[in-house]
Amino acid sequence: MAKILVAVAWPYASGPRHIGHAVSTFIPADIFARYHRMKGDEVLMVGGSDMHGTPTTVRADEEGVPPEVVANRYHALHARNIEQLGVRYDLYWNTADPNHKRDAQEIFRTLHGKGFIDDRVMTSPYCPTGDHFLPDRYVEGTCPHCGFAGARGDQCENCGHLLDPFELKEPKCRIHGTPPTPRETKHAFFRLSAFQKRLEAYIANKGHWRSPVLSATRAWLAEGLLDRPFTRDIDWGIEVPFPGDEWKAKRIYVWFEAVMGYLTASREFWRQNGQPEKWREWWYDPTSKQYYFIGKDNIVFHTLIWPAILMGYDEKLTLPHDVPATQYMLISGEKMSAGRGRGVWLPDLLERFDPDAIRYYATANMPELKDSSFEWEDFAQRNNSELLAAYGNFVHRALTFAARNFDNRVPEAQFLDAQDKAMVRKLEEQWKKVGQNLEYCHFRDALREAIQLARLGNQYFDAKAPWEFLKKDREACGTALHVSLQVSRALAVIFAPFLPFSSQRLWHALGYDDEVHGQPWQAALDDIPAGQTLRVGKPLFAKIELEEAAESEADRLDVRVAQIVDVRDHPNADKLYVMNVDLGDERRQIVAGMKENYTKGELRDRKIALLANLQTAKLRGIESNGMLLAGEDGPQVGIVMPPEDAPVGVLILGRLGAPRISFEDFRKLSLVVDDGGKVFFLGSGHERVPLKVGDAFLRVDKGIRDGSPVR
RNA sequence: AGCGGGGUGGGGUAGCUAGGAGAUCCCGUCGGGCUCAUAACCCGGAGAUCCCAGGUUCAAAUCCUGGCCCCGCUACCA
Numbered sequence: 001m002a003k004i005l006v007a008v009a010w011p012y013a014s015g016p017r018h019i020g021h022a023v024s025t026f027i028p029a030d031i032f033a034r035y036h037r038m039k040g041d042e043v044l045m046v047g048g049s050d051m052h053g054t055p056t057t058v059r060a061d062e063e064g065v066p067p068e069v070v071a072n073r074y075h076a077l078h079a080r081n082i083e084q085l086g087v088r089y090d091l092y093w094n095t096a097d098p099n100h101k102r103d104a105q106e107i108f109r110t111l112h113g114k115g116f117i118d119d120r121v122m123t124s125p126y127c128p129t130g131d132h133f134l135p136d137r138y139v140e141g142t143c144p145h146c147g148f149a150g151a152r153g154d155q156c157e158n159c160g161h162l163l164d165p166f167e168l169k170e171p172k173c174r175i176h177g178t179p180p181t182p183r184e185t186k187h188a189f190f191r192l193s194a195f196q197k198r199l200e201a202y203i204a205n206k207g208h209w210r211s212p213v214l215s216a217t218r219a220w221l222a223e224g225l226l227d228r229p230f231t232r233d234i235d236w237g238i239e240v241p242f243p244g245d246e247w248k249a250k251r252i253y254v255w256f257e258a259v260m261g262y263l264t265a266s267r268e269f270w271r272q273n274g275q276p277e278k279w280r281e282w283w284y285d286p287t288s289k290q291y292y293f294i295g296k297d298n299i300v301f302h303t304l305i306w307p308a309i310l311m312g313y314d315e316k317l318t319l320p321h322d323v324p325a326t327q328y329m330l331i332s333g334e335k336m337s338a339g340r341g342r343g344v345w346l347p348d349l350l351e352r353f354d355p356d357a358i359r360y361y362a363t364a365n366m367p368e369l370k371d372s373s374f375e376w377e378d379f380a381q382r383n384n385s386e387l388l389a390a391y392g393n394f395v396h397r398a399l400t401f402a403a404r405n406f407d408n409r410v411p412e413a414q415f416l417d418a419q420d421k422a423m424v425r426k427l428e429e430q431w432k433k434v435g436q437n438l439e440y441c442h443f444r445d446a447l448r449e450a451i452q453l454a455r456l457g458n459q460y461f462d463a464k465a466p467w468e469f470l471k472k473d474r475e476a477c478g479t480a481l482h483v484s485l486q487v488s489r490a491l492a493v494i495f496a497p498f499l500p501f502s503s504q505r506l507w508h509a510l511g512y513d514d515e516v517h518g519q520p521w522q523a524a525l526d527d528i529p530a531g532q533t534l535r536v537g538k539p540l541f542a543k544i545e546l547e548e549a550a551e552s553e554a555d556r557l558d559v560r561v562a563q564i565v566d567v568r569d570h571p572n573a574d575k576l577y578v579m580n581v582d583l584g585d586e587r588r589q590i591v592a593g594m595k596e597n598y599t600k601g602e603l604r605d606r607k608i609a610l611l612a613n614l615q616t617a618k619l620r621g622i623e624s625n626g627m628l629l630a631g632e633d634g635p636q637v638g639i640v641m642p643p644e645d646a647p648v649g650v651l652i653l654g655r656l657g658a659p660r661i662s663f664e665d666f667r668k669l670s671l672v673v674d675d676g677g678k679v680f681f682l683g684s685g686h687e688r689v690p691l692k693v694g695d696a697f698l699r700v701d702k703g704i705r706d707g708s709p710v711r
Numbered sequence: 712a713g714c715g716g717g718g719u720g721g722g723g724u725a726g727c728u729a730g731g732a733g734a735u736c737c738c739g740u741c742g743g744g745c746u747c748a749u750a751a752c753c754c755g756g757a758g759a760u761c762c763c764a765g766g767u768u769c770a771a772a773u774c775c776u777g778g779c780c781c782c783g784c785u786a787c788c789a
Binding site for chain 1: 716722725737738739746749753754789
């Protein structure tokens with residue numbers, strides 16, 4: 001009985017997460033935790049949403065709401081997605097909790113008391129107009145190296161030179177356009193350099209780490225560790241627990257505070273469960289093992305900075321045993337990016353597919369050592385030809401054959417011949433290989449060995465050909481079926497950590513009433529009781545047919561029902577409104593030229609058709625993230641109206657999460673009013689897709705003539 | 712620009728730190744078998760200058776040097 005801490009990276013509560021997050025954190029962590037629970041180890045799996053951080057404030061600014069509104073919304077979305085994925089935390093928490101705040105501040109104070117945090121004065125760009133400090137990248141100006149006018153304070157995007165914000169010629173605040181001034185500011189620094197030697201010693205016996213993790217860590221150590229600022233000049237985050245007004249406008253840097261969440265969440269879990277000291281078993285017992293599931297961008301934070309914090313806080317604390325960070329899962333060879341709207345989004349995936357299909361592909365294609373790529377075709381193909389054709393098909397043929405020919409019961413095994421014995425031996429071998437790979441966080445290999453058992457099952461079934469001697473030798477036939485069902489049973493147990501839903505379905509189909517997840521790992525080797533009644537239902541997995549509509553040009557668009565929440569005048573334009581619109585799971589700001597045709601009162605609370613995947617653009621200085629669709633008939637403008645009862649967020653045309661499209665490309669596509677005010681998408685061929693919600697057509701309001709364009 | 716990772720049959724990959732026999736596996740493709748099974752399963756074949764050029768060696772996909780190309784991080788992204 002080992003103590004295993006499964007620590008999962010904290011996703012930002014700033015927007016929906018993509019499959020890359022799941023592949024790096026939730027999925028491997030859950031497989032690992034489930035495996036160890038089955039082995040009988042005491043697992044504590046914790047994590048939660050990172051409620052702080054710049055991305056959340058950026059989004060909140062865009063929407064014109066307080067950051068906690070955004071954070072709470074996405075925390076709830078993450079929690080739901082995690083549950084839908086079958087990922088089972090002991091505690092899925094969030095960093096806005098007062099207990100986290102208190103504990104994080106206590107760690108901070110302790111480090112300060114021990115001299116591992118000290119105060120330093122540094123010079124930062126300060127915007128006098130907005131009365132705040134500016135992050136380097138919020139300063140823009142002309143690059144001193146190449147003369148590029150749009151260079152940012154951290155780096156010139158044109159020539160790639162790294163910059164200091166004060167090097168820029170004609171520097172300007174990105175928000176206010178006025179020149180920033182250098183101003184001194186005090187920050188707390190974490191004395192990482194003081195831990196150089198101890199960290200080198202800590203790394204010395206980490207030969208089991210994945211090579212990219214080890215090399216990134218070694219590279220940092222080789223360069224020499226630098227002290228890091230531990231605070232930021234922002235107002236969204238955890239307050240710095242020092243007296244004095246100078247700290248009032250500063251917050252603990254979110255990265256530091258979030259990693260502390262592993263410790264604070266462990267405490268919280270046991271506090272909630274009435275044993276407030278029990279968390280220590282995972283943090284002070286030298287035999288306990290900690291595993292951190294993260295992406296590659298976080299490696300040194302978890303292999304150097306976090307251990308240093310722990311050493312500094314209390315040298316008796318357990319340090320990470322392994323940090324099985326993944327590389328990135330790209331989308332068609334390109335990086336997934338929330339900012340650029342490119343990715344495969346979890347809410348979308350979960351709506352469309354069996355969570356086990358997602359887990360299977362994510363694991364089979366997990367970027368353990370180098371980047372991998374998500375390809376829709378590959379996703380469908382692997383589901384259909386591996387998960388379904390090998391595993392699903394094997395258990396289904398065994399189940400249906402026994403159900404039809406053996407009175408829906410598990411037949412008895414009689415004399416085992418060489419083939420039967422070999423099958424049982426292979427079962428044990430595969431079980432062992434899966435377990436060994438899981439011990440070392442080799443999830444891809446583990447899954448491959450599991451699916452290999454299904455292949456061996458198919459080979460066995462074919463070699464035995466029970467259908468041939470069903471009549472000739474019923475006993476031998478029954479034996480073959482018994483062994484096949486025994487293999488199926490083993491598959492249910494072995495796949496349980498990877499594919500929790502289908503494993504339970506199979507377990508139930510094999511006649512068990514309890515939970516496969518309650519089985520010990522060793523139970524994969526147990527025999528199946530003869531005579532047990534089977535419950536054959538639908539096959540385990542469904543085929544994934546990527547809709548043919550994927551070829552439709554309309555799929556370049558993502559048009560959804562949205563509701564206008566708020567309308568304001570654009571400060572610098574006579575014809576434009578600035579609106580906040582609700583898309584169900586998010587809010588956005590858009591700019592639209594409606595002022596000559598609609599009053600604010602007419603627009604407020606109205607449902608509209610929103611082109612959601614238009615590239616964001618600044619219209620007269622205000623960012624617009626999407627476009628309200630309306631018909632244009634000369635000076636007359638008529639909004640495209642969804643039915644009154646259309647749910648907000650529902651898809652009208654195209655594909656949810658379609659890649660961002662430029663305004664120019666959108667102009668090349670054709671949307672028109674026709675047939676008495678209905679709205680159609682016209683493809684380049686004969687394609688003519690009406691805009692609908694359910695069975696209801698969308699129409700333009702007012703008297704927009706048929707044939708008028710929509711944009 | 713710096714740092715890190717990578718370039719292996721049509722696609723995706725293993726092998727590479729400890730160099731050695733026909734270069735692994737999955738998919739696709741071609742041919743055959745089976746018909747219990749979601750046209751699923753099983754068997755066999757074809758298909759690779761292992762990015763390029765040098766070097767070390769009896770022997771290199773594997774080690775060394777140089778080059779080309781891709782990607783990531785350094786920047787609100789696992």
